[in-house]
Each structure stands twice: as structure tokens, then as C-alpha cells.
Amino acid sequence: MVVDPSLGELVPQQTSLRRPVSPPGQRLLLPHQRRGRVELSVDVVDRVDGVRHRRLVVDDAHTSSPTRTTLQAEFAAHDALLRAHPEWEAPVVRDGQLVLSNPASEFFYASPTMREWRVRLVPGAGALLPVQRPGISHLPSGAALDDTSVAIYRDALDSIGVRTRAVVLQEVARRDASRGRHDARPRWVSLASGAAVPVLDAMSSVEGLSLRPHLTLVDIDPDALALAERMVAEQGLARGEDVDLLQRDLVRDLLVRSTLLGEVGAGSVDLVEALGIFEYFRDPSCVRLLREAFRLLRPGGSLVVANMLSDRRELHFNQRAIGWPLLVPRSVQELVDLVRRAGLPLDRTTISIPQDGVYAVVDVVKPAS
Numbered sequence: 001m002v003v004d005p006s007l008g009e010l011v012p013q014q015t016s017l018r019r020p021v022s023p024p025g026q027r028l029l030l031p032h033q034r035r036g037r038v039e040l041s042v043d044v045v046d047r048v049d050g051v052r053h054r055r056l057v058v059d060d061a062h063t064s065s066p067t068r069t070t071l072q073a074e075f076a077a078h079d080a081l082l083r084a085h086p087e088w089e090a091p092v093v094r095d096g097q098l099v100l101s102n103p104a105s106e107f108f109y110a111s112p113t114m115r116e117w118r119v120r121l122v123p124g125a126g127a128l129l130p131v132q133r134p135g136i137s138h139l140p141s142g143a144a145l146d147d148t149s150v151a152i153y154r155d156a157l158d159s160i161g162v163r164t165r166a167v168v169l170q171e172v173a174r175r176d177a178s179r180g181r182h183d184a185r186p187r188w189v190s191l192a193s194g195a196a197v198p199v200l201d202a203m204s205s206v207e208g209l210s211l212r213p214h215l216t217l218v219d220i221d222p223d224a225l226a227l228a229e230r231m232v233a234e235q236g237l238a239r240g241e242d243v244d245l246l247q248r249d250l251v252r253d254l255l256v257r258s259t260l261l262g263e264v265g266a267g268s269v270d271l272v273e274a275l276g277i278f279e280y281f282r283d284p285s286c287v288r289l290l291r292e293a294f295r296l297l298r299p300g301g302s303l304v305v306a307n308m309l310s311d312r313r314e315l316h317f318n319q320r321a322i323g324w325p326l327l328v329p330r331s332v333q334e335l336v337d338l339v340r341r342a343g344l345p346l347d348r349t350t351i352s353i354p355q356d357g358v359y360a361v362v363d364v365v366k367p368a369s
């Protein structure tokens with residue numbers, strides 16, 4: 001068991017990007033960039049398969065919230081209620097109306113802002129924005145945040161998990177940058193990028209690169225890419241020169257036909273991240289995604305994916321009070337099996353789980369030769 005000796009290096013550094021800029025007439029989507037950080041990590045390596053298992057203590061940048069303890073107790077109590085009533089069904093959106101059929105979802109959706117969030121934004125990338133940026137004043141769909149929604153986006157376990165998995169990505173990016181080449185511009189790719197908040201935050205957290213990475217954002221949803229384009233502009237990055245946006249279907253264009261591989265360039269990428277997509281894919285698609293995304297990497301590059309854990313706390317609340325649709329939670333062992341089935345090196349695989357226990361982040365480093 002090793003306590004990470006490099007904690008000093010994990011403290012947030014000055015950004016190497018330009019300051020966010022506000023396009024005329026638009027609210028900033030990236031206000032208050034308070035940065036989370038890994039405070040402690042404990043690693044054990046499985047001597048049989050070589051997988052490194054890490055438990056992290058991650059500061060999600062909002063730990064001092066005055067409402068956190070109460071809100072989490074309320075959610076935990078409603079989770080217990082849902083477990084006692086397996087017959088209670090998840091909320092659904094029917095003809096543009098939110099239909100609530102249990103007291104836990106009535107509690108969760110008491111605020112009109114939360115109802116707009118569910119009806120107009122879930123499960124798209126815009127739904128994650130107020131979670132990734134609890135300081136935002138309005139939803140991307142227009143509603144102003146009220147006190148209840150602010151507390152949920154800041155303090156709920158699921159909100160914290162979305163932010164802590166992004167902090168793990170930042171840590172991987174910094175680790176790779178400290179080991180990487182400094183003679184060529186790094187290339188990063190975000191698959192199912194959504195609004196690109198995690199990968200842009202990872203970029204601004206990396207120090208010491210003489211050349212800023214070039215980023216390719218891939219998503220099926222034009223609305224997600226439109227949000228990403230605003231994020232990119234706010235970060236002072238230029239389309240083309242710094243960032244390419246590709247509207248592509250990962251299933252059709254990477255898993256079935258591999259055209260994205262040719263388009264982006266096999267063996268050309270330093271970092272591929274695909275946070276927030278495994279939950280929507282069945283096992284064979286996850287295996288193909290791992291295999292094809294790994295082919296994008298150059299030797300020494302890293303692939304980062306994440307999956308909601310099946311043994312996480314408040315899974316019932318997530319599925320039948322919030323009712324986030326179509327999720328496939330997985331166990332750590334199931335994730336290891338997917339990596340094995342994809343033929344990726346287990347002894348280059350790390351599974352990181354922050355203390356909230358909502359997501360496991362899997363990173364695999366491509367061997368140098």
C-alpha cells in the first residue's frame with residue numbers, strides 16, 4: 001500500500017490558457033472556475049492481473065457548502081424509502097410533461113427549475129453544465145437557478161461524482177504532461193464530449209507544456225457541440241487552430257465502420273477521454289469502444305473512461321427519484337473484464353474511485369513499444 005508521495009504536485013496550478021472571454025450578449029457558461037483537487041490517494045496493485053486500484057480523497061471545490069449535510073441526509077432517507085418500495089416507478093417525460101409517480105421524485109422535482117432541467121435537458125450534455133459549474137446563474141435552456149436547484153447541483157452525491165471524476169481526468173492529464181514529449185503539439189480527443197467541460201478543465205489544469213494541446217471534440221448531438229463551441233470561445237481557443245468539432249455517431253463511425261479512426265489518425269493522439277458514455281453502451285459496444293479508442297493513441301498515450309458503479313450509494317435515488325434514463329451501472333470487476341476483453345494491457349490499467357464512490361475512472365496507458 002502506497003500513499004502517493006507527490007501530493008504537492010496535485011495542488012492546482014496557474015492555467016496555461018487565456019482568460020475566459022464573454023461573447024457579446026451571452027452569459028458565461030464557465031463562471032467561477034474553482035478547481036477541485038486530489039488530496040490523498042492510496043494505491044494497491046493486484047498481483048495476479050496487474051491492475052492498479054486507487055482510492056482517492058478529492059476536494060470537489062464546494063465542500064464547505066452549508067447545505068450539503070442536510071441535503072445528503074434527505075436524499076439518503078428517500079433512497080431508503082425507494083428500496084422499501086421497489087414497485088414505485090421512475091419519473092418519465094410524456095408529451096413534454098414530467099409525470100411523477102413516487103414521493104421521492106416529488107421531493108426531488110419540487111422546484112420548477114429542476115422540472116425544467118429534467119424535461120428540457122436530461123439526458124443531454126446541457127444537464128451536466130449546472131453540476132459542473134454550480135456557480136452558473138441560469139440553465140442552458142433559460143430557467144434561473146433557485147436555492148433548491150443550486151443546493152442539488154452543488155451538494156448531491158451525483159453532482160459531486162460528476163465533478164470528482166473530472167478531477168481524476170485532470171490528474172491523468174498532468175501525469176502524462178510531466179512525462180510527455182515537449183517537441184510536438186500534443187493531440188487530445190474527447191469522445192462523447194458533450195459541452196467539453198471536463199476536457200477543457202483538464203487542459204487548463206496542465207502546466208509546463210510548451211505547446212498547448214490541440215483538441216478534437218466528437219459528439220452525436222449538435223446541441224451539445226453548440227454548447228462546446230461556446231465553451232471553447234469562452235476559453236479563448238480558436239476553432240480549427242486549437243479545436244475541431246466533429247458531429248459523429250460513435251457507434252456508426254467508430255465501433256462499426258472505424259471511419260473516425262482514419263479521420264483523426266490511428267496512433268496520433270496523446271490523450272483520449274470518454275467520460276460519461278460507458279453507461280449508455282452495452283458490454284460489446286464498450287469493448288469495441290475501448291479497442292478502437294486505444295488504436296487512436298500513440299505509444300505512451302492514455303485512454304480515460306468512466307462508469308457509474310453498481311455498488312454506489314443511493315443508486316435507487318438516482319434511478320427512480322431523479323430517473324436519469326438508460327444508465328448501465330457496472331462493478332469494478334465488470335470494468336476490469338471489459339478491459340481484458342478489449343485486449344488492453346491490464347498492467348497499464350488504473351481504476352480510480354473518489355470517496356463519493358459514484359464513478360470509477362479507468363485509465364489505460366499504451367505501452368511505449
Ligand SMILES: C[S@@+](CC[C@H](N)C(=O)[O-])C[C@H]1O[C@@H](n2cnc3c(N)ncnc32)[C@H](O)[C@@H]1O
Pocket residue numbers: 123124125128191192193194195196197198218219220221224248249250251274275276277280
Ligand atoms: C452524459 S454526457 C457526457 C458529456 C461529457 N463527456 C461530460 O462528461 O461532461 C453524454 C454525451 O454522449 C453523447 N452521445 C451519446 N451517444 C453518442 C453516440 N452514439 N455518439 C457520439 N456521442 C454520443 C451525448 O450527446 C452526450 O453529449
